[in-house]
Amino acid sequence: MSLINATPSITVTTDLIRLELNGTTVMLESDLSLSGLLVVNNIDVASVAIVVNDTVIPRSGWQHIQCQANDRINVFSAVAGG
Amino acid sequence: MKSLTDREYQQYSRTMLLNDIGEAGQIAIMNSQVAIIGMGGLGLLVAQYLAAAGVKHLLFIDNDVVEISNLPRQLLYTPTDIGKPKVTVAKRTFSRIHSDIHIDAMNIKLTDDTIKANLQLITSKLADVDVVFDCTDNLPSRHVINQLCVQHQLILISGAISGYQGQVFCLNFADQTSVILSGCYHCLYPSHTHIEQNCTQQGVLGPAVGVIASMQALMGLQHISSTLNQYGVLHCFNAKSFLWQQAQMSRDHQCHVCKPMHISAQDQGAEYVTN
Numbered sequence: 001m002s003l004i005n006a007t008p009s010i011t012v013t014t015d016l017i018r019l020e021l022n023g024t025t026v027m028l029e030s031d032l033s034l035s036g037l038l039v040v041n042n043i044d045v046a047s048v049a050i051v052v053n054d055t056v057i058p059r060s061g062w063q064h065i066q067c068q069a070n071d072r073i074n075v076f077s078a079v080a081g082g
Numbered sequence: 083m084k085s086l087t088d089r090e091y092q093q094y095s096r097t098m099l100l101n102d103i104g105e106a107g108q109i110a111i112m113n114s115q116v117a118i119i120g121m122g123g124l125g126l127l128v129a130q131y132l133a134a135a136g137v138k139h140l141l142f143i144d145n146d147v148v149e150i151s152n153l154p155r156q157l158l159y160t161p162t163d164i165g166k167p168k169v170t171v172a173k174r175t176f177s178r179i180h181s182d183i184h185i186d187a188m189n190i191k192l193t194d195d196t197i198k199a200n201l202q203l204i205t206s207k208l209a210d211v212d213v214v215f216d217c218t219d220n221l222p223s224r225h226v227i228n229q230l231c232v233q234h235q236l237i238l239i240s241g242a243i244s245g246y247q248g249q250v251f252c253l254n255f256a257d258q259t260s261v262i263l264s265g266c267y268h269c270l271y272p273s274h275t276h277i278e279q280n281c282t283q284q285g286v287l288g289p290a291v292g293v294i295a296s297m298q299a300l301m302g303l304q305h306i307s308s309t310l311n312q313y314g315v316l317h318c319f320n321a322k323s324f325l326w327q328q329a330q331m332s333r334d335h336q337c338h339v340c341k342p343m344h345i346s347a348q349d350q351g352a353e354y355v356t357n
């Protein structure tokens with residue numbers, strides 16, 4: 001962001017948090033919801049289950065639950081074959 | 083049945099050597115009744131393990147016929163069975179291998195409509211079932227089976243595999259505390275869930291199917307012999323890395339399938355607090 005002369009330096013930054021996604025460490029924006037996490041990663045929201053710190057999070061909560069620093073998040077594709 | 087014959091003692095000795103199972107557990111296994119829905123790769127193997135372990139009453143439900151592409155992983159079917167209903171072939175084969183077994187076969191696909199049309203029959207057949215094994219190959223059937231199990235307060239052991247991803251879990255709908263904690267299949271995968279690929283599109287290796295089927299049979303025998311410690315745990319298996327991951331399942335407080343039967347107003351309040 002370019003700023004004019006003497007005004008205090010204002011920079012728009014988004015805090016990043018470190019967490020584990022499917023076993024890989026990633027840096028993400030701190031205000032990202034679980035739904036947002038899927039969108040950012042191009043994952044179809046309707047085709048997966050999400051596990052946060054070893055607990056399944058039901059889909060109805062994904063929009064309201066934010067990713068936290070150090071979370072261990074696993075995204076599993078729904079499978080129905082037999 | 084209250085005691086074992088000498089021959090049965092010998093036959094099931096390895097099971098009974100497990101201290102927590104013992105003779106009482108073996109007798110429970112032999113007195114149990116199970117329903118296996120879907121007689122494909124998962125269902126056949128589950129049935130084989132249970133019948134060999136001593137389960138005498140099995141209900142097979144499926145409406146598929148044997149296809150040539152089934153043979154690499156559906157090990158009891160042979161080329162001469164192609165085109166025949168799976169439940170008919172399975173009943174005949176199991177009856178030949180196990181002389182004292184009672185097999186009930188329903189050549190039907192469980193859907194909302196067929197359940198409505200055969201409600202009395204299906205209800206009576208499930209009335210004394212100890213465990214329902216969901217071994218089907220599609221999401222709509224899995225939702226219907228889940229709903230049946232919730233309504234009849236049954237034990238559901240659900241297994242699924244496609245490509246290199248397998249999932250298996252056991253839910254106890256007879257235990258209200260367990261339902262409040264872990265929910266149901268619909269809580270995990272709501273109705274509008276989209277399955278990206280199934281076995282027909284994605285393929286699968288026979289032994290990978292066997293891993294999930296073995297887990298289902300293992301959970302079933304442990305439940306029946308009262309030695310299962312884990313209900314409501316989702317086990318995910320990666321057949322490429324051979325890694326297992328576990329997760330505690332959670333009830334979706336918006337789920338309409340497992341709510342009306344089991345969640346009283348008081349429990350509902352408690353649930354919101356813990357969530």
Ligand SMILES: [Zn+2]
Pocket residue numbers: 265266267268269333334337338339340341
């Ligand atoms: Zn539910």
